[in-house]
Each structure stands twice: as C-alpha cells, then as structure tokens.
Amino acid sequence: MAHNSGQTAQLDTERLDIPQFRDEIGQISSDWVDQIVDLIAIEDAEEVKVFMEPLHASDVGDVLEVLSSSDRLGLIMLLGEAFDYSALTEVEDAIRLELMHILPNAEIAKGVHELDSDDAVYILEDIEGADQADILSKLPTFERLALRRSLDFPDDTAGRRMQTEFIAIPPFWTIGQTIDYMRDSTDLPDDFYQIYVVDPSYNLLGTLALDRMLRAKRPETIEAIMNNSVINVAAEEDQEEAAHLFERYDLVELAVVDESRRMVGVLTIDDIVDVIQEEAGEDIKRLAGVGDEEVSDNVWDALRSRVTWLMVNLVTAVLASMVIGMFDATISQMVALAVLMPIVASMGGNAGTQAMTVTVRALSTKQLDRFNIRRLITREILVGALNGGIFAVIIGIVATVWFGNFLLGGVIAVAMVVNMFAAGVSGILIPLALDRVNIDPAIASTAFVTTVTDVVGFFAFLSLAALAFGLF
Incomplete structure (x- = not known):
C-alpha cells in the first residue's frame, strides 16, 4: 500500500487492498505482515483497524507473536478500544508478560473489564502484586471481588481456571x-x-x-x-x-x-x-528435561531450563564411565569391545525410553489402577525380554561376521538380552516408584532409566567378555 510523504491516506475500505492473512500452508502471509508493520510505522490507526477487524482473537495472538516488541506495543496502542484483550490469552507467557510490563495499568484494567472472568484471571495472574492490586482497584466492585476470589486459589487449580459468570x-x-x-x-x-x-x-x-x-x-x-x-x-x-x-x-x-x-x-x-x-x-x-521453555524465551531462560537436567545427566554419564573404567584392562586387550559396547547401551536406552514413555503417559491419563497395573508390568517385561532375544540374534550374527569371532557374537547377544530385559523392568518400575513417592515421573524418570540401561549394558557386556576370553 502506497503512502505519500509519510502522511496517512484517507481510508477507503472499498479500495483497500488487504493481502490474504494466511498463505496456502496456513502460515501468516509475509505480505500481510509487511503491510501491517508499515502501517504501524506511520501510525495509520484507521487502516490498522481495517486490517485487524476480521481477525479472531487467536489470530490476533499469532500476529502479536510474529511482530517485534515495539511493533506489538504500537499495534495495541493504535487499536485502542478495538483491541480485544482476550488475544493475550493466546500468546506465549513471555510475550504476555512483556506487554503487561509495558502497558499502563489503566489500559489493562479497561481491557480486562470486557473479558470473561476466566480470561481476565489468566491475564492478571502473572502480574506482580502491586500492579495487580492497582489494576483490580480500577474495576467495578463486584467484578473486582470475583476476580480476587479466583486469584486467591492456587495456580493450576479448577478455581483459578473457572469462569464466575453462570446462570x-x-x-x-x-x-x-x-x-x-x-x-x-x-x-x-x-x-x-x-x-x-x-x-x-x-x-x-x-x-x-x-x-x-x-x-x-x-x-x-x-x-x-x-x-x-x-x-x-x-x-x-x-x-x-x-x-x-x-x-x-x-x-x-x-x-x-x-x-x-x-x-x-x-x-x-x-x-x-x-x-x-x-x-x-x-x-x-x-x-x-527442558522445563517450561517456550519458543519466545531468550537464551538465558532456555539455558536455565535445560542446565539442571544436563547436570544430572553428566553425573549419570560419569557413573557409566566408572563402570567402563573398571574394565579398562579388558578393553585394552580387545579393541572390538570398545567398538561394540555402545550398541548394547544404546539399544537398552531406547527400549527403556519406550517403556518409560508408555508408563508415564498411562500415569498422567489415570489409566493405571490396581486392576491393570500388574498386566502392564508383565507385558513390558515380556516385551523387553522378547526384543532382547530378537536383537540378540541380529547383533550376534553381525558381530560374528564383522570380527570373525563366534564367541564375541555370543557374548554381545547375551548382553543384549540382559540389558533389554533390564530396560523393560526399569522403564515401568522407575516411573511407578517415583509416582508412589509423589515425585513427577515425567521429570525424573529419564535420568534414572538411562542410568540403569547404561550401567547394566556396559557391565553385562564387559564382564561377560572378561569371563569368556579370560581378560582379567
């Protein structure tokens, strides 16, 4: 859209050529974004309103996420009373908090006044105490009391999510x-x-x-x-x-x-x-192990959400390395062991993750009870053992052909069975045990399961090899 000398052209909705909002694959059109950014830059409030008027609140949220910080604020200020604050419930937390920090409390109060109580609470709950109190003070008494009551309930509860308007x-x-x-x-x-x-x-x-x-x-x-x-x-x-x-x-x-x-x-x-x-x-x-990380988070937030569990993984990796260190003399006498032992640990880790994922999902959806938990334990243990048998045959043949040593193929085959069985057992019992002691299995299971499969895999393979070949 052309604008002469930086001045706003007279709005003519019949002639206004607005690009398609979404392209053929459902993404926001770059042409549309370019034009809305140009309109924000020249502060053309009337044409901005024409561009935004057909959009649903969720689409407005998508627009806010693709704009820069300054353009987000500019868009909201140009829309004025036409801006639907329910769009802020559709954006990522970091973006909403950034806007709440910048926007005047009086504007936020006007915006949330028009929302259903559940949407208003969703916006207000992350605002710091003094600003939240100031915004609430600007609302009508009955609405303020209803929102205050919802905000008094703990995070992530039904009371915090509820809508207070009902018949x-x-x-x-x-x-x-x-x-x-x-x-x-x-x-x-x-x-x-x-x-x-x-x-x-x-x-x-x-x-x-x-x-x-x-x-x-x-x-x-x-x-x-x-x-x-x-x-x-x-x-x-x-x-x-x-x-x-x-x-x-x-x-x-x-x-x-x-x-x-x-x-x-x-x-x-x-x-x-x-x-x-x-x-x-x-x-x-x-x-x-990435916490509550979102796409819009900055480098520091992403680092902070990941470093804790990476540190836990480092400790478990050191533990697995200590097991390898126990057999350093064995490995030095037979280099093929160093080549093959990651296969055993990797296969066990993948099998354990599969069993763990099924278990964690069943726990989170309340599908496990005393009637079917024994059935699931039995199934996962049998699946682990059978998978171990299948891949033991495959890796045994591969190792025998690769290194020309039938005994080595037999050693890795037995180690594979042992580790896959351990993977099935740990993949289901560890999440169940963590859930029993009120620790979220989704958070802690991975580190424990991979530790078990690494330690068992390395120890089984290297100890069996030492016994078979007399490498002590």
Whole structure:
C-alpha cells in the first residue's frame, strides 16, 4: 500500500487492498505482515483497524507473536478500544508478560473489564502484586471481588481456571419463568450450555441442559425435569483432574464448588482443551528435561531450563564411565569391545525410553489402577525380554561376521538380552516408584532409566567378555 510523504491516506475500505492473512500452508502471509508493520510505522490507526477487524482473537495472538516488541506495543496502542484483550490469552507467557510490563495499568484494567472472568484471571495472574492490586482497584466492585476470589486459589487449580459468570436458578421456578428471566437479564454469560439449580445458600442441587429446557412446556417446574446426578469439581482440585472428569463423562461444562460445597463458578470445554494441551506439552518437555521453555524465551531462560537436567545427566554419564573404567584392562586387550559396547547401551536406552514413555503417559491419563497395573508390568517385561532375544540374534550374527569371532557374537547377544530385559523392568518400575513417592515421573524418570540401561549394558557386556576370553 502506497503512502505519500509519510502522511496517512484517507481510508477507503472499498479500495483497500488487504493481502490474504494466511498463505496456502496456513502460515501468516509475509505480505500481510509487511503491510501491517508499515502501517504501524506511520501510525495509520484507521487502516490498522481495517486490517485487524476480521481477525479472531487467536489470530490476533499469532500476529502479536510474529511482530517485534515495539511493533506489538504500537499495534495495541493504535487499536485502542478495538483491541480485544482476550488475544493475550493466546500468546506465549513471555510475550504476555512483556506487554503487561509495558502497558499502563489503566489500559489493562479497561481491557480486562470486557473479558470473561476466566480470561481476565489468566491475564492478571502473572502480574506482580502491586500492579495487580492497582489494576483490580480500577474495576467495578463486584467484578473486582470475583476476580480476587479466583486469584486467591492456587495456580493450576479448577478455581483459578473457572469462569464466575453462570446462570443459577431455584428449583421451584417454572420453565416459563426461567426463559423470561434469561430474556430480560442483561448480564448473562456470553456462552453457556446448561443452567444450574441451587438452594438459597448456592448449594448445587442439579443441572438443566438447554436442549431439555427448550423441549419442555412452560408450566413445568425446574425440579421436575432437572438432572439430579450432579458432577462437580472442588475449586482446590488440580486442573488436570478436572480435565479427566471432562474426558470421562463427555462434559462440555462443569460446576466448581468451594470447601462448603457451594457453587462458585464453571469450567467450560474451551478452557479444558487448553488445559489438556498445556499438560500434554508439559509432560513432553519434562521427559526431555527442558522445563517450561517456550519458543519466545531468550537464551538465558532456555539455558536455565535445560542446565539442571544436563547436570544430572553428566553425573549419570560419569557413573557409566566408572563402570567402563573398571574394565579398562579388558578393553585394552580387545579393541572390538570398545567398538561394540555402545550398541548394547544404546539399544537398552531406547527400549527403556519406550517403556518409560508408555508408563508415564498411562500415569498422567489415570489409566493405571490396581486392576491393570500388574498386566502392564508383565507385558513390558515380556516385551523387553522378547526384543532382547530378537536383537540378540541380529547383533550376534553381525558381530560374528564383522570380527570373525563366534564367541564375541555370543557374548554381545547375551548382553543384549540382559540389558533389554533390564530396560523393560526399569522403564515401568522407575516411573511407578517415583509416582508412589509423589515425585513427577515425567521429570525424573529419564535420568534414572538411562542410568540403569547404561550401567547394566556396559557391565553385562564387559564382564561377560572378561569371563569368556579370560581378560582379567
């Protein structure tokens, strides 16, 4: 788009040529980004609004992530009241925190005032105490108290994730009264899927799905047609447990209750999808020992998240090297051992990681109980032993042909069976043991499993070789 002498051209939406936002592979178009950056540079607020107006909040979040720090702030300031603060729930934590640090508290207060309470809490929870208090003080009293209550719940709990806007009615109302109430009310939630039936103390008595309500006659009472089998979650419960309830009972909305069993909010499926993605992502990162690292993190943050477990791996590697050192004389007499021994340890490490991943995933999704845990242990041990037998034959033949030594092939074959069996056992028992003592198996399992397979692999191969060839 051309601009003459650095001045903003008069907006003409009929003639405005806006490039396609996403290209054929779903990525944000570079032409689109180039034009929005140019508009931000010349502070053309009207055309910026035209570019951004068709975009969903999640798309706006994507835009913020591809822009530079200065352009992000410029975009938000140019959009003014047209900026939807729910877009900040779609960006990575580092970017959101950076923007929260730069934006004036008064602007943040105006933005979160327009959001559902769950989105407002998501934005406010990472803001430091003094600034958070200042922002809350600028909100209406009822909204401030509701947000304060949600923020008082621990991180990653149902209470922190819940939305405090919901529809609660008494059981003696009729369908007609309920419909009239919702038609006349001006503060209904933007999206809701069911109505909650409560007593005067807000104790949850039942629920009424919208489809069932619309099929009922106006004179029918709520109590006569409501669902009495109420599923709810405690506000202090971990968000992952709430996600399991959604999965188990195929829910789209779930009531949240406090310690007195009074209803305080609801969890909706859109938030739970985010929880599931977040928890799955955390497990994957923890298995790799990278903590809470994100793409937008700087070098120092990435270094800090990785160095701890690299240090643990260094200790375990030294332990494995000490085992090798015990057989230095053996290795010096037969160089082929140095060539072959990494194969045994590597195969055992991979097999152990496979068993460990299956176990950690089963633990995180609550698939393991006293009825099937013995079956899983037996299966993984048998799989380890059978894999050991298969690859023992293969590596035994390879070693025999490679070095022309049948006895050497037999030694590595036996070592392979031993290490693969150890991998299967450690891959399942170590995560189970860590979970039993309340240590997250996703974080700690990898270091322990690889240590076991390295030590067992090296020791089995080198000790068997020393016995077979008399290399002491």
